[in-house]
Amino acid sequence: MGRFYITTPIYYVNDYPHIGHAYCTVCADFFARYHRLLGDETYFLTGTDEHGQKMEKTAAKEGVPPIVLADRVVARYHELWKRLNISHDDFIRTTQDRHQHGVLAILQRLMDAGDVYKASYRGPYCVACEAFFPENQVTDGKCPDFGHPITELEEESYFFRLSNYQEPLLKLYAERPDFVLPESRMNEVRAFVEGGLKDLSISRTSITWGIPFPGDEKHVLYVWLDALSNYVSALGFGSGDETKFKTFWPADVHLIGKDILRFHAVYWPAFLMSAGLPLPGHVFGHGWWVKDGTKMSKSLGNVVDAWPYVEEFGADAVRYFLLREKPIGTDGSFSDEALLDRINADLANDLGNLASRLTNLLERQAGGKVGPGDGSLKARAEQAMERYHSAVKGLSPRDALIEIWSLISDLNKYLVEREPWAAPGTPGALATLSEAARALRLAALALTPALPASAAAITNALGFEGMAFANLRWEDGQRIPARKLSGLFPRVDKAEYFGKVRANKPTGQRASEGKMEEEKKQSDLSAAAPQAGPAAPAAPPVAAILAEPVAERISIDDFRKVQLRAGKILEAERVPKSNKLVKMIVDFGDERRQIVGGIGKKYPPEQLVGRTCPFVTNLQPAKLMGVESNGMIMAGNIEGEPILLQFLEDVPPGSKIT
Numbered sequence: 001m002g003r004f005y006i007t008t009p010i011y012y013v014n015d016y017p018h019i020g021h022a023y024c025t026v027c028a029d030f031f032a033r034y035h036r037l038l039g040d041e042t043y044f045l046t047g048t049d050e051h052g053q054k055m056e057k058t059a060a061k062e063g064v065p066p067i068v069l070a071d072r073v074v075a076r077y078h079e080l081w082k083r084l085n086i087s088h089d090d091f092i093r094t095t096q097d098r099h100q101h102g103v104l105a106i107l108q109r110l111m112d113a114g115d116v117y118k119a120s121y122r123g124p125y126c127v128a129c130e131a132f133f134p135e136n137q138v139t140d141g142k143c144p145d146f147g148h149p150i151t152e153l154e155e156e157s158y159f160f161r162l163s164n165y166q167e168p169l170l171k172l173y174a175e176r177p178d179f180v181l182p183e184s185r186m187n188e189v190r191a192f193v194e195g196g197l198k199d200l201s202i203s204r205t206s207i208t209w210g211i212p213f214p215g216d217e218k219h220v221l222y223v224w225l226d227a228l229s230n231y232v233s234a235l236g237f238g239s240g241d242e243t244k245f246k247t248f249w250p251a252d253v254h255l256i257g258k259d260i261l262r263f264h265a266v267y268w269p270a271f272l273m274s275a276g277l278p279l280p281g282h283v284f285g286h287g288w289w290v291k292d293g294t295k296m297s298k299s300l301g302n303v304v305d306a307w308p309y310v311e312e313f314g315a316d317a318v319r320y321f322l323l324r325e326k327p328i329g330t331d332g333s334f335s336d337e338a339l340l341d342r343i344n345a346d347l348a349n350d351l352g353n354l355a356s357r358l359t360n361l362l363e364r365q366a367g368g369k370v371g372p373g374d375g376s377l378k379a380r381a382e383q384a385m386e387r388y389h390s391a392v393k394g395l396s397p398r399d400a401l402i403e404i405w406s407l408i409s410d411l412n413k414y415l416v417e418r419e420p421w422a423a424p425g426t427p428g429a430l431a432t433l434s435e436a437a438r439a440l441r442l443a444a445l446a447l448t449p450a451l452p453a454s455a456a457a458i459t460n461a462l463g464f465e466g467m468a469f470a471n472l473r474w475e476d477g478q479r480i481p482a483r484k485l486s487g488l489f490p491r492v493d494k495a496e497y498f499g500k501v502r503a504n505k506p507t508g509q510r511a512s513e514g515k516m517e518e519e520k521k522q523s524d525l526s527a528a529a530p531q532a533g534p535a536a537p538a539a540p541p542v543a544a545i546l547a548e549p550v551a552e553r554i555s556i557d558d559f560r561k562v563q564l565r566a567g568k569i570l571e572a573e574r575v576p577k578s579n580k581l582v583k584m585i586v587d588f589g590d591e592r593r594q595i596v597g598g599i600g601k602k603y604p605p606e607q608l609v610g611r612t613c614p615f616v617t618n619l620q621p622a623k624l625m626g627v628e629s630n631g632m633i634m635a636g637n638i639e640g641e642p643i644l645l646q647f648l649e650d651v652p653p654g655s656k657i658t
């Protein structure tokens with residue numbers, strides 16, 4: 001048992017997350033969950049990068065202070081990670097005090113090492129990348145990385161003596177060729193450093209939204225020095241309590257996209273060397289998801305949003321697709337077609353059918369008990385596990401999943417060959433079922449990092465709970481009741497899905513900036529539901545909502561007469577003979593009330609229990625189909641269909657809504 005520290009990039013908050021951000025975070029989650037199952041003490045960090053010129057500009061365009069924009073986008077990140085079942089241990093924001101302490105502590109060390117000096121600098125600057133570029137890398141006034149427009153900038157600036165670290169960096173790459181992964185990326189980085197390193201400007205006077213340079217406050221710190229330090233500031237470096245830092249630093253893996261490799265594989269180790277801190281184990285630059293042959297980008301309007309897919313198919317299906325579809329190191333193309341194929345072939349057919357068929361047979365023939373087997377699958381299952389572990393150690397979730405699917409496919413064949421249904425209840429049939437159950441249990445355990453919810457459903461149905469790699473024995477399992485499992489992964493009817501898409505049901509693709517605008521307007525429209533998730537599938541465009549005639553205006557005092565509070569639904573059942581009305585018992589902290597709502601066509605009662613929603617609490621009591629209602633649940637009315645409002649964060653029952 002060891003320890004494991006993995007990080008994602010901290011994402012910019014000048015726009016909402018898309019499938020690329022989800023991808024990196026899902027991959028990191030996969031590794032973190034795997035290490036927890038191994039029994040390693042694990043720390044998984046993600047977060048947001050909130051300072052800098054890009055943010056300042058976007059906020060100005062939106063007409064809000066940068067922190068307001070940041071809060072709005074951060075809420076969306078939290079919500080998406082929750083829906084995707086991301087198990088991060090910490091979420092760092094660069095606007096937090098603890099981060100500022102860490103950054104300043106790093107800067108102090110760079111200064112103490114004599115690596116920081118002040119000078120004037122003039123050169124080609126890319127606002128989008130927040131970086132100066134050498135003249136010889138700029139063609140046609142465009143930045144070499146992304147082709148963004150370049151402007152000329154002259155600034156007095158503090159510099160970091162990056163040039164002093166060319167040799168130490170080359171030595172590092174020579175001694176630890178796996179410092180940068182995959183190998184091809186190591187070659188790119190080495191070539192870059194061999195080409196010569198200039199000192200790096202680490203402060204700006206042209207912006208104010210950042211951490212002020214100590215003692216010279218017209219400068220703010222360069223956003224990349226600020227951002228990279230998150231990996232140690234989150235562990236309490238510079239905070240006075242460095243327990244976590246001592247436990248977890250250096251990170252085992254910084255998982256990042258290949259777009260930001262130079263910052264992580266050149267600047268960051270140079271900063272750490274200067275600060276006298278140990279270097280991370282690996283910087284892994286993953287490949288991109290592309291759409292229509294190009295990297296997703298706001299300006300091209302080809303950005304795919306993860307959210308609607310998670311809503312439609314569930315977190316596990318989206319996670320599985322992202323991890324399985326493309327090798328982590330290379331680019332891959334995102335399409336609905338490919339996603340649906342994976343869901344239908346791998347999840348519904350191979351895994352889902354195996355699990356339901358096997359648990360069904362166990363229930364019918366063995367009274368739900370996994371009895372003794374004959375060992376016929378042990379070697380095959382162990383071989384799959386060995387290959388699986390080595391794929392994960394090689395940082396390849398896709399190969400790990402391929403190994404498990406090969407086992408699943410062999411299990412399906414095994415059942416067909418042995419036909420345990422032909423002579424039900426015989427010792428041979430029972431041994432076959434028990435062997436298959438053990439192998440499936442192992443497969444499910446191995447799938448936990450990729451499909452946490454479904455894998456747990458399978459292991460629980462087979463009667464095994466709280467498993468970890470360390471406590472697993474092939475022989476375990478006698479007298480453990482198995483339960484029938486069905487409907488784990490429903491097949492998607494492709495014709496129906498694409499029919500809906502054609503009928504204008506939005507898929508994940510969006511023009512990102514337009515969406516930001518839209519949501520801002522929506523949240524301005526309805527203070528009760530700021531950013532209540534992406535537009536519901538059938539929602540009319542915002543313009544259409546705005547075009548509705550405004551009803552008679554009321555004064556704020558009139559509005560204040562309406563008492564709104566958060567209520568947690570404790571019980572829900574249909575009102576007899578009504579297909580619309582649901583009777584709910586709602587907790588408002590200091591009291592419980594019975595409230596009837598007309599939401600039953602869209603929301604079955606079992607989906608309501610446990611939700612916290614806004615309610616009007618000072619309406620006169622009324623009787624609906626003979627059942628008393630003492631309040632009203634609030635819902636959007638989208639073409640006659642009720643859409644419930646929900647809070648983005650956990651809200652205690654009874655909280656006032658003002």
Ligand code: ME8
Nearest residue numbers: 009010011012020021024049227228256257288289
């Ligand atoms: O670069 N395919 O933040 P960012 C796959 N704040 N992954 C993608 C992707 C795509 N099309 N697009 C983005 C920043 N990503 C800085 C990082 S770290 C100290 C500071 C993922 O919001 C990928 O992991 O632009 C990439 O590195 C990251 O999002 C960039 O996120």
